[in-house]
Amino acid sequence: MPTATKPSERYAEAQAKRHKAIYDTVWQRINAAVDKDMVTMTPDEAAAYLNLTAAFLNQLRYKNEGPTYLKPGAKTVIYLKKDLDDWLKKISVTTD
Template sequence: MSAEVDESWTRLADYVAGIVAGHIRENPPVATPWLAPDDAAAYLRLTVRGLEDMRAKGTGPRFHKVNARVVRYHRDDLDAWLLSDGGARG
């Protein structure tokens, strides 16, 4: 590649980076304490299947059903479960 082409790509990359940075500044991501089962399992260092089994048996951390197919875990509930006897047995 020639120096002119390299400079063009660098200018384009800087321009795009500026647009993205401005968008993030104006619309910062909102961290949510609500985790999907796969994220909750990773947080607890468990398998998704293990978390599902505990949910079915009523032995795992507290969870919330958003609807018939969507389950969410609150990070505070996961921490509380980890600190409880349930977390030691899980």
């Protein structure tokens, strides 16, 4: 007999499915793009691409510690794939 899942587990499963759907959409757009570095992403898409939560990415942006972003309007934030990749390289740690 299957065990009942807790509401928190159902919520986590729903969030994981949403995250994967956004991630898949981003990669479809990247693969279809002529200039892959110039693909634009919303904060949710950028978070999925970086495998972070959108809340954590927002926090990094607020603290000026995250990737470079564009702000074409008062409430609009856009990330370029190139800037996300550059930020990943910048924060990468190498071991000996």
